[in-house]
Amino acid sequence: MKIYADNAATTALSPKVLEAMTPYLTEIYGNPSSLYQIGAVAKDAVESSRETVAKLIGAKNPNEIYFTSGGSEADNWAIKGVCKALKNKGKNHIITSKFEHHAVLHVCESMEKEGFEVTYLDVYEDGLVRPEDVKAAIRPETALVTIMYANNEIGTVQPIAEIGKICREAKVLFHTDAVQAVGNVPINVEEECIDLLSLTAHKFHGPKGCGALYVRKGVLIRNLIEGGAQERSRRAGTENVAGIVGLAKAMELAIGSMEDRAEKLTKMRDRLIDGLLSTIERSRLNGSREHRLPGNINMCFEGIEGESLLLKLDLAGVSASSGSACTSGSLDPSHVLLSLGLPHEIAHGSLRLSFSDDNTEEHIDYLLKVIPETVEYLRSFSPLWDKIKSE
Amino acid sequence: MAYSEKVMDHFANPRNVGEIPDASGVGEVGNSKCGDIMRMYIKVEGNVITDCKFKTFGCGAAIATSSMATELIKGKTIDEALKLTNKAVMEALDGLPPVKVHCSVLAEQAIKAALSDYYTRLGVDPTPIVGVIQECDHDHGCGCESCN
Numbered sequence: 409m410k411i412y413a414d415n416a417a418t419t420a421l422s423p424k425v426l427e428a429m430t431p432y433l434t435e436i437y438g439n440p441s442s443l444y445q446i447g448a449v450a451k452d453a454v455e456s457s458r459e460t461v462a463k464l465i466g467a468k469n470p471n472e473i474y475f476t477s478g479g480s481e482a483d484n485w486a487i488k489g490v491c492k493a494l495k496n497k498g499k500n501h502i503i504t505s506k507f508e509h510h511a512v513l514h515v516c517e518s519m520e521k522e523g524f525e526v527t528y529l530d531v532y533e534d535g536l537v538r539p540e541d542v543k544a545a546i547r548p549e550t551a552l553v554t555i556m557y558a559n560n561e562i563g564t565v566q567p568i569a570e571i572g573k574i575c576r577e578a579k580v581l582f583h584t585d586a587v588q589a590v591g592n593v594p595i596n597v598e599e600e601c602i603d604l605l606s607l608t609a610h611k612f613h614g615p616k617g618c619g620a621l622y623v624r625k626g627v628l629i630r631n632l633i634e635g636g637a638q639e640r641s642r643r644a645g646t647e648n649v650a651g652i653v654g655l656a657k658a659m660e661l662a663i664g665s666m667e668d669r670a671e672k673l674t675k676m677r678d679r680l681i682d683g684l685l686s687t688i689e690r691s692r693l694n695g696s697r698e699h700r701l702p703g704n705i706n707m708c709f710e711g712i713e714g715e716s717l718l719l720k721l722d723l724a725g726v727s728a729s730s731g732s733a734c735t736s737g738s739l740d741p742s743h744v745l746l747s748l749g750l751p752h753e754i755a756h757g758s759l760r761l762s763f764s765d766d767n768t769e770e771h772i773d774y775l776l777k778v779i780p781e782t783v784e785y786l787r788s789f790s791p792l793w794d795k796i797k798s799e
Numbered sequence: 800m801a802y803s804e805k806v807m808d809h810f811a812n813p814r815n816v817g818e819i820p821d822a823s824g825v826g827e828v829g830n831s832k833c834g835d836i837m838r839m840y841i842k843v844e845g846n847v848i849t850d851c852k853f854k855t856f857g858c859g860a861a862i863a864t865s866s867m868a869t870e871l872i873k874g875k876t877i878d879e880a881l882k883l884t885n886k887a888v889m890e891a892l893d894g895l896p897p898v899k900v901h902c903s904v905l906a907e908q909a910i911k912a913a914l915s916d917y918y919t920r921l922g923v924d925p926t927p928i929v930g931v932i933q934e935c936d937h938d939h940g941c942g943c944e945s946c947n
Contacts, residue, residue: 753831
């Protein structure tokens with residue numbers, strides 16, 4: 409059996425999305441900035457995609473949506489753009505959390521080199537930022553609060569509306585990296601007082617290389633990519649027309665089927681979590697189960713190391729991850745798991761499974777068989793497991 | 800990062816896994832904080848390592864290098880085993896990704912630790928023969944003594 413269970417890393421392109429994109433990769437190749445027919449048709453496709461994306465996140469105005477090359481660009485732009493715009497207004501402080509994606513954390517670190525001070529909030533054992541901690545960290549010189557909507561490794565969904573309200577009351581800008589959340593949980597930038605929001609198409613069966621940044625009207629932000637007058641002179645570069653069309657189509661499909669899918673995936677997820685916790689001794693679920701993306705499982709199995717577990721599962725036909733795909737070249741345990749307070753030796757033994765609509769109950773049956781077998785096999789020759797058992 | 804076919808073969812079908820109950824020497828290197836521990840068991844008869852087994856907690860490369868190291872010293876004399884280098888383990892596996900080179904160092908050190916234990920049991924000071932065993936050679940800020 410072949411099981412793809414790494415949808416938090418990326419998803420398969422939906423055939424319907426490919427179909428929507430194909431004309432813009434073939435006959436409608438015009439540059440949207442050109443005046444002739446095939447340029448104008450491309451331009452129309454970009455603008456109607458913008459309207460769709462705006463509507464789907466509850467934005468008031470399509471002009472608040474800027475297309476980017478993906479989530480990392482959107483995060484970089486949001487943080488660098490706002491900080492640079494507000495620096496000469498006496499703002500030099502950023503609030504974020506310890507378990508953000510590196511596209512946020514590393515940008516915050518680079519802002520530290522430019523004279524900004526950054527507060528990294530704790531996320532506690534349940535993997536949730538406390539709104540009161542945000543409130544307590546806000547200062548008169550705070551330029552931006554950036555807290556992810558849902559964590560990419562452990563899938564915990566943050567109290568975004570509460571944080572948004574606190575920021576709005578304190579008149580501080582609020583950015584959220586919603587790359588993992590869009591299409592999986594309902595989002596409304598107006599109701600949740602979000603000023604900037606990052607998203608990317610490939611996390612919900614859209615194409616890679618296309619994302620968007622929502623920027624509320626009136627938010628001061630400097631450009632990240634300078635050049636031509638595309639995106640109302642805010643983001644240069646000839647539009648990725650097919651990508652943008654694919655982004656909008658994928659988002660429409662994902663959000664349209666969100667409720668049913670959430671119900672199905674939550675049921676599958678919980679059956680797998682309960683099954684693994686009850687059959688594998690010294691295993692744990694990382695992060696809150698209640699405030700969690702429907703398709704995310706992140707567990708630790710003591711006495712084994714994550715990469716060997718993944719390789720063994722791969723040989724058994726299962727594509728999974730030990731954490732973020734973006735850090736797989738690193739030897740260090742996940743910064744997300746360490747932020748939950750897990751010791752290094754336990755954080756090394758993590759497994760992330762992330763499901764989509766393509767996964768089935770048969771997959772769960774197979775995983776309930778193959779994961780305990782693999783853990784038991786690796787433990788059978790683990791000197792660490794011997795030590796744990798003899799304690 | 801991709802592993803060679805040989806690494807995958809030794810990971811998927813590790814040779815000499817387990818323990819030797821009446822081992823002549825047992826050595827353990829690495830630590831759980833760094834994410835890899837190797838324990839080597841050797842049986843010495845005369846001057847020859849007649850059997851060698853391992854138990855490893857670690858990544859695919861850690862398991863594959865342990866397996867290959869046991870293969871390389873089994874049936875060899877102690878002198879030959881002492882000359883085993885991490886480079887030889889790597890070459891026998893058709894190479895390792897740069898971030899995994901430390902696994903081959905750990906395998907070399909695990910063999911040396913087992914030999915060191917063998918000499919200690921004989922009442923012989925192992926240091927002049929085997930050298931100093933390093934617990935962890937990699938500098939990735941894991942907080943262990945070697946990294947610090």
